[in-house]
Amino acid sequence: MNKASKTQTAKQDGPTPHYKIGNPYEIFGIWYYPERDLNYDETGIASWYGAADAGKPTANGEIFDHQLISAAHKTLPLPSVVRITNLENGRSIAVRVNDRGPFVAGRIIDLSEEGARVLGFRDQGIARVRVQLLAEESLRLEREAKNGNFPMLSELEQPELPKTQAAKVPESVLTLDNGQTLGGGSDALSAIEIINNSRSANLLESTATPTEIWIQVGAFRNKSNAETVLLRVLDITKGEISSFDNGIDILHRVRLGPISSVEDADNVLLSVINRGYQGSKIILE
Structure with missing residues (x-):
């Protein structure tokens, strides 16, 4: 071809x-x-x-x-x-x-x-x-x-x-x-x-x-569930709960970061996945 x-x-x-x-x-x-x-x-x-x-x-x-x-x-x-x-x-x-x-x-x-x-x-x-x-x-x-x-x-x-x-x-x-x-x-x-x-x-x-790199661990309708997950991964690196309205529900995102480089983000993501959070992903904001 x-x-x-x-x-x-x-x-x-x-x-x-x-x-x-x-x-x-x-x-x-x-x-x-x-x-x-x-x-x-x-x-x-x-x-x-x-x-x-x-x-x-x-x-x-x-x-x-x-x-x-x-x-x-x-x-x-x-x-x-x-x-x-x-x-x-x-x-x-x-x-x-x-x-x-x-x-x-x-x-x-x-x-x-x-x-x-x-x-x-x-x-x-x-x-x-x-x-x-x-x-x-x-x-x-x-x-x-x-x-x-x-x-x-x-x-x-x-x-x-x-x-x-x-x-x-x-x-x-x-x-x-x-x-x-x-x-x-x-x-x-x-x-x-x-x-x-x-x-x-x-x-x-x-x-x-310009963007910042974050690891999104998950998004939850129940804020207390988001808080529980955040506590389980905070020893990896700093993080936060970011809430937003998607037009249907208020979702509470568990995020780690911001992270300075893609290489560091890859390492953090692997650590999070190894904790059992396989749906985690890198996002940019």
């Missing part, structure tokens, strides 16, 4: 691509629960995988190509579309998710080598990121996949939309392959339009976002 990739269909030889959510599964003693979450919006640490896995089938039966932009996620449907923002440099791209992983504690998503290159962290190996599901695009890929078609993002046909008054857009810059830049003015582009403006993933560039 080359960068001018063609639509994969269920008729190809070898593994048969298919739409997949999947059942709960266990890897290295940790359980994962795939689900269709159209409101998915999380922060964490991204990593990447490359040539060593090239040519191998992905979790939904496609063929992995490290020279194409794609990603692996532990629970999102396959395929899905997410917007990944590198919070360290402000770069953001839409990415097609078609694989499972990364199965390393403290990592939220695994990009292909090309994806990591475009987002600017291939050499350093990891980056602080925000991952947001693009619901409209994901639902369109789901419909295509259930009909046996597995197009790249640039191959999706643009939907016919009613004419509307464009809302004011943020002052970010869209850089196209031909060097043209859009944004910061009256250009109002949907995510699909952004993707289809170029043969490769378009890059949105904004300013970097």
